[in-house]
Amino acid sequence: LPIHLQDSTLYRTQSYINGQWVAADDASTFTVDNPSTGAIIAKVCNLGAAETERAIDAANKAQKAWRARTGKDRAAILRRWFDLILANAEDLAQIMTLEQGKPIAESRGEIVYGASFVEWFAEQAKRVTGDIMASPNASNRMLVMREPIGVCAAITPWNFPNAMITRKVAPALAAGCTVVLKPAEQTPLSALALAELAERAGIPAGVMNIIAADSERSIAVGKVLCASPIVKKVTFTGSTPVGRILLQQSAPTVKKLSLELGGLAPFIVFDDADIDAAVDGAIVSKYRNAGQTCVCANRLYVHAAVYDQFIEKLAVKVRSVLKVGDGFAQAVTQGPLIDDAAVAKVQEHVKDAVDKGAKVVMGGKAHALGGRFYEPTILSNVGEDMLCMREETFGPVAPVVKFTDEAHVIELANNTEYGLASYFYSRDVGRIFRVAEALEYGMVGVNTGLISNEVAPFGGVKQSGLGREGSIYGMDDFMELKYVCLGGI
């Protein structure tokens, strides 16, 4: 193995179908690399349409017995999975940094965050309730039951290789659904390690199936998952264009979909804000995971009265806290970008901004380390016409725009098809309510740059998605309501 693990059996390269570790029918494999060095770290079995059909079949067969179990039973099994994830947290974090590149401290944090969804939904499995309604007809009694929707397909991205899986699989399993999951081609090892622990936890064969595939076969796998009449639901986290494809592909079978898509988070600093707190918030929101999260601040709007002060303090802080390098190296807080295409996109956004008149306060170029490393970047004199203000940059670039008027900045913040996360800093209680209510976003962070946890309903409005993950609402997406009317009473 390219890294030392306490338990090397967590390093899996085969897929997991019906409780069996399997290779591709045609023995095809694809390579996974370490984004920090470009070195190949694994050859992973490259499954396709036929294997996906078998996984759906297995999930379908397993569904009957899994849904028939009590919520308490399912809770106990999920709880064992949670315990095993935490017991193996260091190995899981090492695997994550190896294939994803994020600093090891961030990987450790993600394992705990990812596990929190398993713990939470293990608890929620025991709390599924129904209703008895007051009937308008005296001889009727009306009941509403909650039932698992059935076999679910899940497709996940590379930026949170662990937590995006647990946030989908845990509520599905808690509800009594079974799952066929296709992880991102860049980070299949974290997914397969989770499957190994699921097996050890006693999750029965067929209940959770993992299909790893390269980018080309992922498209075929996605088509099979969407077209299958057995699959009742697709849950996806990734880009808005792919979300649209899945929505379209699911139309013929009228599936339920949960979509967590792109964002273009505004981060607004008003003139009454605590500027030091806003700088700290901007750093965690912007530069976490090298800017590669869908809730990262994409556009910073700072009031003219505090604009120069904010930029100066942000630059000082970025210089002092951000250390770029290999995720395993001491004190590193910003790893590489995931692949060459990601670097090219960041370069394109910065070039476009500079061509249109933006000023590079710091960074603005590839890091001296080379490869996929990019310097933490701050741009000032930014205008709305720049690409970095219209599209998700997904990199360590902070474009800072000057504004003067509250109503106008809200208009600018809302002027996008996206509506995932938003942030603002203010100490005026009236403004806090006004702005929080006016922002057309699924999530609003006020005086904080970090908002995600298992208790919060995570999700977007507009073209950022459908449905909510985590929280007391997170299981709803995996359940159907059944109305039962008893007559003749």
Ligand code: ADP
């Ligand atoms: P990103 O830009 O973050 O890589 P994508 O939306 O391209 O986001 O990828 C997220 C997930 O969607 C990955 O697992 C990827 O393999 C998968 N994916 C990409 N294109 C398709 C498709 N056409 N059908 C099904 N899955 C897809």
